[in-house]
Amino acid sequence: MAFMAQPWKHPSGIYYIRRRIPDDIKPILARGDFYKVSLQTRVPAEAKTRFAAEWSNSDQLFDTARVQLRDGVQLSAKDAVQLAARWAYRERDAMEQTGNFSSWLVDHGSRFEPLGGTIDGRRGVNALLEDPLWLLFLETVIADELPRYNQPPAPKDSAAFRPMLEAFAAQAQHLSKMAFDRSEHDHVTPLHAPAVAPLSFEAQRNAAPLLSRFFEDWKTYVLKIGSNGRDVTKRVAEYGGTIKVFIELYGDHPLTSVTRMTASAFGSDLLRMPTGGAGRRALTARQLIAKAEAEGLPTLSRLTVKNRLMALSALLSHAVRLGIVTENAVTASGVTGELSKAASKAGRTAPRKHYTRPELRQIFSSPVFQRTWTPPRASFGEAWYWIPLLLCYTGARREEIAQLKADEIQCSEEGVWYLDLLSTPDEDGDEDDQRTLKTAGSHRKIPLHPDLIELGFLQYAERLPQTGPLFPSLEANHAGYYGHNFGKRWSAYLKSVAQLDTRVRPSHGFRHTFITLCREQGVPEELRDALTGHDNGAVSRKYGERALLPQLLEQLNKLPSIAREAGLLPVAAT
Known part of the structure; x- marks a missing residue:
């Protein structure tokens, strides 16, 4: 670093x-x-x-x-x-x-x-x-x-x-x-x-530099004074994509020509951009907008557009500091604030982000958990079985689980088995976790739910070289994310094999589900935040020490046994 x-x-x-x-x-x-x-x-x-x-x-x-x-x-x-x-x-x-x-x-x-x-x-x-x-x-x-x-x-x-x-x-x-x-x-x-x-x-x-030239200068500056880690590299790449779209729409003009009206128009055009579609990389921004309108394709959400505008805003803020322009046209136009309000209003009736109990039963009773399914393409070994279960029972982010080492499955002095997680954001963002502390090197300890132990997770971890990865078959992508390729195949599995029909995000949905279950079972907010890695500015960061692991385990035990409901474990006698 x-x-x-x-x-x-x-x-x-x-x-x-x-x-x-x-x-x-x-x-x-x-x-x-x-x-x-x-x-x-x-x-x-x-x-x-x-x-x-x-x-x-x-x-x-x-x-x-x-x-x-x-x-x-x-x-x-x-x-x-x-x-x-x-x-x-x-x-x-x-x-x-x-x-x-x-x-x-x-x-x-x-x-x-x-x-x-x-x-x-x-x-x-x-x-x-x-x-x-x-x-x-x-x-x-x-x-x-x-x-x-x-x-x-x-x-x-x-x-x-x-x-x-x-x-x-x-x-x-x-x-x-x-x-x-x-x-x-x-x-x-x-x-x-x-x-x-x-x-x-x-x-x-x-003489105001062209937007493309200034972006290259800004990129050099950010990578020079930043950590050069994958988070910084990812942000620079994402911002570059947004600037490319801007130039395709309005041309490569000097920074001084980016006015409040331009920023507002850019926001409006981004709202017309499609969210996906085959062959999109071969099309320009104008062609993509035309395709979306002609075919009635789903377009970018207000929150996504607001986040895209932050790329242009970051460059203009840097230009203001250097005295190249007198104001940040994005913030001065108020377009991001309007998008935030609109997204917040729409969010009151937005689709749910967590899995329902029937959906959880459908997921964990599907072939991969019955050990009756072989992946047709990428083989990720035991990651297919354990990553979804760990996400469901811990509320952790996909990348936090995917990058685990075998020796990060540990036991406290009180006999509580736990995961020693290195907090890190997921590659596809964590837009709903505005309070999340995402600092590399920040650890938290999550007790293992008894269901995971009964399913044999400890025995699986013990068979691995203790200095190696918990999931040896996972390889990092070009940006350094170990969960990237698995996440893509898991999404395809849920649709084609588990036959799950839902708009819940395939991996991140488990995090929302865990938080929802905690709320339903009355887990105190500070303990819930300690488990999920949120920082609410109060006392939640004090939790997770080894001496407090028994209290966290006590809260975890309040959650329903999804594995028993899905038939992975025998139903306890009443």
Whole structure:
């Protein structure tokens, strides 16, 4: 797992970006080993936001340094004049705010004079540059100014350095002249300096990039500072698909052309996109919409469209932080909020998400659990039998079960057998689990229901190499999900073999079913959350320690014996 870059906290409490300078550009940056800039805040949340922008700035600085090493300094004579003018305006503001004009004047004891006295223009500039003290002062000013604009130091022997010296010397003269006027009570005569205008590299940088280009930059940034784990990779791939659809619908335009109206129109068009269908990969977004309308195909739900819009929103938020656009058109349009409200309203009458007891009996009395069925294609070994049972009796996510190791079936000091689960999200999302803590490395312990033990689960686990996987026949897909291929075949099995006619999601439906059964049996919410891995912000995360496993097992024992109802175990004598 790659290191996740974070703001660095100085002992003073101020956060900084502290980044190692690549070896190839150290000679031109002359900053030592690290690039370090204050984020000017002690608030962690603010530091993270500013950190993202400063990281991008440092990327630009490093890229500029490489160009200058390869091609020489790129600053033009116009840039030199503009840099000097910006510096002069800041010095003027400071002078007028403090009223200290004498620092820019020559003190002759009985009177003050501007720099060079009456000498002005080229002669005055040359006079300043021939003075060793003034030359050192101007060199220091230039060295301080360039980093303000993410420009590396300009070598003194470069073609760009002499024009900068002359431009700053000329502005130093104008500042001194203005200081003299102010000391003589003339507060009207302005500073003689050109108006602020974009620098050549700013004009190039501020030209809004095309959406496709900016997505590639955003992807590089996210993968660089993120964990590079499968969750980040999956999110980047999903966002890329949405951006591809956007470009197919509206073209690859600059970010600045993405308006509130565009965001709203995108949401409307996504609602017309079909949810699936053979041959869809060969069709463009417009063709898919036409196909859906012509054939009456089911289209994306409001909640799905809202989630798709978050891809565009993420890019625009990043662009706002970098100063490329002034607002996030998706959030400003209110389209995601409207979709959320509509989805919430529709959800009041939405189809159920859990299996009914008759459906559970139909599933677990089907051929795979009677050991009378052989898969026609992929053979996943005992995963066919145990994964659905474990999902039903634990409420865990499919991937949490699929990635289990044999030695993660453990027994507590009190004699309670349990699963030591590594909490992780499912590949197909967990949209209903808004409170779920999905942090890699977060463990929870779920007691094994007595039915699983009676069915022989412990004996199955004990026969396996203890350092290996619990389901050796499962292989991770390209994104690293062990349950992906099984989930596809399980869905097909339920339809074609178990003859189950339901809209409940094949694997995730067990999770909803477990929660529903817990509610029906009066399992306290905090204990239910501890079993399912929810974090409600209260005390549920304190549960699941080994000392509390007996209490969790007591709650599990309240649940109905699905295995007995399906005929997998004998009905207990009354």
